[in-house]
Amino acid sequence: MNKYSSITLFLAVVFLTTCKKENTSNIKLAQHCPPGFELTADNKCLCRSLYHQYKSLNNAGVGGLQTGLPKMRDGFSPQQIDLGRYLFFDPVLSGNKKLSCASCHIPQKGFSDGLARSTGFNGLPLNRAAPTLWNVAFLKSFFWDGRATTLEEQMQGPLYAENEMNNTESNLLATLNSIDQYRELFMQAFPDKKKNEIQLHEIYTAIAAFEASLISLNSRYDLYAHGFHQALKPNEIEGMNVFRSFVARCAECHTPPLFTNQQIAVLGTPEQDDLPFDPGAEKTFNDPSMRGGFKVPTLRNIAKTAPYMHSGKFKSLKEVVEFYNKGRGHAVPLNEKLSLHWHIWEPSLTATEIECVTDFLQTLTDESFLPSTPEKLPSGFLPSDKQNQIQ
Template identity: 35%
Template structure:
């Protein structure tokens, strides 16, 4: 009787196949469990400034200040007026509206994940959350407060606030200064982080059922034919959907066209650009130039994150586009051409289906949960 080795080899192959499939399933389950357990899936590590560590007391104080309308000239505006949680910390308006119903010149950017950004504001004029805080408070249209001392005085006159500052910073009433205010609000804003979108579960959670077939096609277009990923970056281990750089993408530039040649000549003659007569909207449309005074930066604005983009309409720095479809159409034709438009903006020749797929992908960038329960509270 001969030993039937082929029979045993077949059994070994069968067992090996079962073990291999089991291991694949196990790895998939591990990734899925990790994804479900991580509301910040897809985000990089958060860097906390050494001089402003996170504490529960400071975060709670910052949240209170963020929501307090007393810190506005007419008592009607708080930070939360323009940064509303149900709209991904935007306001749903084309441009922000401040005290006495005054309209600003720019669309309100989201605060979700702003803690990761290298610069703040659409022109990048603030380098940190702490530096950003006072901008709206002292803006004559937004909060309309006269100066920093007004803020400090309001706090020192409120016993509940002075007690909260004592707990957060271990300071006496007369030691409270504007730096404590900015640090508290910035600490709260650093809790407004949220990942874990369907896209994150697909790419970083290895859940290949997370995206619809349309959204998956949209991701391919986003990375290739659409050229979107050039500025709205995706890396191998996280995705902020911004490169933190500034571009003229051909939005709103027509506001500058009537005065542009004279303005450029004025600046090249060595004059202070602040003295050239422009409307508020025209000056706003100068974009990054207002910070750098470099003519090459005229009309440039910061690449915004696309996370939660389906919740933050209307779009663009001037709020001029109501839908994602309008945004895609703008890029598809190569933007509104002007002498400063970036070379990355060119006609894409997308089909109707490709446009629909891009929208489906961007709708898959909405986080599973709003960051409404800050760490430490």
């Protein structure tokens, strides 16, 4: 072998070993909990917040500033949360490998998508707006009409709906199991598993773990609630007082600290012009008195998630507050008789009060625990919220 061919051989070996390294380069899942969580001795992440010093919602009345949090989903391991993060951003989870959870729940848009109606498989619009995922760990029911009772049950909606991610259980399993890197990551996240084969319930657990890590409880409003009064400006405090007043009654439904009482309420909000009346929770509970009823949404990070309501009909927070001020039932179609909630009335707020409430809603923004989008994915696809940004 002459000098040049041995150099070529040497370079070829170096090249091949580097390539091999690239292919099998191991992603190591996080060993630490996300911010806001404390790691226990048995490798579980428990949520820690100043709200834990207050009594629980059940025995503390309505709307108090220092009200405790309801029970939540925590106790996942750092590895499960981190694996869920990869899955959440990975379009390999959809039938055509183009849509990930993050396509419609974009972190930079408050985990919503900025659209009145989300865009599904084949680019067609869905019927409702994508809700935020901040603080879903505390929720008892999911979807606008409350039709799912766990995060695991909820995600099987978008994963397998023909007009959303359009996958099937068997195809999802086959796809993930064909990616060595994912097999390895599932072993890291579920070290007790018997088989080196990815199971559906592990996929659901990991995604739920990630969703349940999206905590937003450190807004300027929270500083105020914990006793730092300078955190809010006078107009915002005035807005908060209107929000909590017996005139506006916002806090009866949007109850602190989550700014939802987690109930269904019939408001009579308008639909998009081209859509028929949405029966909402009537269908879920087979109860005509719930016709047009929707789950009271959280108002955390609400400034980030326009447009608003299940229909995405209102473009700004001011439009929303004006809706409540326009009078009970003003947007209900003539042929509909709805059992409107008794707290929906005519508060007759002045223009200044409407401004102040709108200002107050902006103080509920806190994205300090925003997770980072993975740079690369085990599937080799681009994280799909990055694709969105490129397009």
